[in-house]
Amino acid sequence: MSRNIDDILNKAFEVLKKYPLCDRCLGRLFAKYGLGLSNAERGRALKTLIAMEIHRKALNSRSLDEVKEELLTIASNSGEPVTTIARNLIGEVKVNKCVVCEDSLNHLIGELTVKVVEALKEYSITSFLIGVEKNSNIELKEKHVFEGLGIDTWESIRREIRREVGKRVQGLLNIPPDFKKPDAVAIINLDKNSVKVVVKPVYIYGRYLKLGRNISQRWWFTREGTKRYPLSIEGVAEKVRTLFKADGINIHAAGREDVDVRMMGNGRPIVIEVLNPKIRGVNLNIVNETLKEEPWVSIKIEGYADLSLVREIKQSKKPKTYRAIIYSDKPFTNEDLLRIFTALNNCEIRQRTPKRILKRKKDVLRTRKVYSVNGKLLNDHVAELILKCESGLYVKELITGDEGRTTPSVASLLGREVSVLFLDVLDYPLT
Numbered sequence: 094m095s096r097n098i099d100d101i102l103n104k105a106f107e108v109l110k111k112y113p114l115c116d117r118c119l120g121r122l123f124a125k126y127g128l129g130l131s132n133a134e135r136g137r138a139l140k141t142l143i144a145m146e147i148h149r150k151a152l153n154s155r156s157l158d159e160v161k162e163e164l165l166t167i168a169s170n171s172g173e174p175v176t177t178i179a180r181n182l183i184g185e186v187k188v189n190k191c192v193v194c195e196d197s198l199n200h201l202i203g204e205l206t207v208k209v210v211e212a213l214k215e216y217s218i219t220s221f222l223i224g225v226e227k228n229s230n231i232e233l234k235e236k237h238v239f240e241g242l243g244i245d246t247w248e249s250i251r252r253e254i255r256r257e258v259g260k261r262v263q264g265l266l267n268i269p270p271d272f273k274k275p276d277a278v279a280i281i282n283l284d285k286n287s288v289k290v291v292v293k294p295v296y297i298y299g300r301y302l303k304l305g306r307n308i309s310q311r312w313w314f315t316r317e318g319t320k321r322y323p324l325s326i327e328g329v330a331e332k333v334r335t336l337f338k339a340d341g342i343n344i345h346a347a348g349r350e351d352v353d354v355r356m357m358g359n360g361r362p363i364v365i366e367v368l369n370p371k372i373r374g375v376n377l378n379i380v381n382e383t384l385k386e387e388p389w390v391s392i393k394i395e396g397y398a399d400l401s402l403v404r405e406i407k408q409s410k411k412p413k414t415y416r417a418i419i420y421s422d423k424p425f426t427n428e429d430l431l432r433i434f435t436a437l438n439n440c441e442i443r444q445r446t447p448k449r450i451l452k453r454k455k456d457v458l459r460t461r462k463v464y465s466v467n468g469k470l471l472n473d474h475v476a477e478l479i480l481k482c483e484s485g486l487y488v489k490e491l492i493t494g495d496e497g498r499t500t501p502s503v504a505s506l507l508g509r510e511v512s513v514l515f516l517d518v519l520d521y522p523l524t
């Protein structure tokens with residue numbers, strides 16, 4: 094730690110005897126002192142004081158030879174204004190290039206500023222941040238030189254570039270930096286002298302209705318790479334991509350109904366994550382107009398959201414109401430229905446993982462509740478059940494029994510085979 098200004102000056106003196114450094118790189122060694130100053134200002138100030146000190150020594154010495162060697166070294170390692178003194182006292186001096194940046198840093202900051210501005214201009218953003226990739230050659234060189242000096246007040250060149258480019262970009266684009274949640278991060282690669290932009294996704298939330306069957310939530314591809322179903326919720330949501338001039342979308346829904354199950358009522362909560370959008374804040378009326386064109390899937394967007402809502406809806410475990418149209422070869426009676434209502438109202442159901450998904454999921458036993466059930470006969474062989482169930486209950490298996498893997502079930506209660514003709518989710522609660 095430097096104790097006083099003499100100490101700083103002596104250190105700068107010693108450093109310049111050893112290495113050529115430009116104003117910025119010298120100033121960066123003492124970045125801890127002089128709040129609000131640029132490193133260029135610090136470096137230049139130190140060099141000015143050093144020039145004055147050398148001149149003082151020269152004036153006080155009996156012969157110029159006493160200071161000549163030191164003056165030559167310092168002048169060729171620091172350039173102006175020490176070279177002015179040297180030129181006046183001993184003649185021309187050859188100036189060495191900065192050992193860290195080879196005198197490129199000023200130009201580099203300007204050049205990178207232009208590149209960042211060009212890259213960010215493509216996006217409609219309200220805040221930004223600059224990042225500089227670690228371990229570039231110039232950073233490693235700086236580390237090698239600076240760490241050997243025993244000075245603990247320096248900042249890294251990455252930090253200086255980040256700050257200096259950031260200040261200039263802020264002025265040119267007239268948007269503020271945001272260190273916590275920027276709309277866009279411009280990441281600089283010093284080795285490639287390149288800039289890439291990573292933009293925060295836009296999240297919009299709403300609910301979707303699935304008015305037909307054989308519609309998957311996400312695109313479902315066969316091994317041959319063809320779409321198993323011609324329509325998906327994801328496919329409809331993709332329509333917003335062009336509105337946001339985005340690279341793509343992701344959907345996050347609060348659970349998922351089977352492909353052959355309709356989603357009715359108020360619909361199922363969904364968040365569409367718009368990836369790498371060039372435009373943010375698209376009017377949601379326009380978004381909804383675009384989504385409306387699809388007759389079998391209706392996505393209604395209600396607002397903008399953030400990542401926390403994605404987590405929230407994915408963990409959401411709300412009870413859902415289903416309509417099951419069930420079939421039996423042997424005619425149903427009203428007594429059958431009564432038996433089902435009595436047995437299943439507020440009943441805990443034990444379910445092993447359904448056979449149909451055993452390939453994808455581990456075989457586990459779990460318990461879920463049926464809160465209420467009622468219904469009516471539609472004809473001798475077909476009945477309608479309205480079931481309110483705990484989140485995660487496999488409703489198809491609750492009807493069929495899944496060969497004894499779900500108990501009790503409608504089939505086990507009636508002692509015969511019962512199948513599901515149609516299943517709909519009637520309600521996903523709003524709150």
Ligand SMILES: [Zn+2]
Pocket residue numbers: 114115116117118119191192193194195196197198
């Ligand atoms: Zn330099």
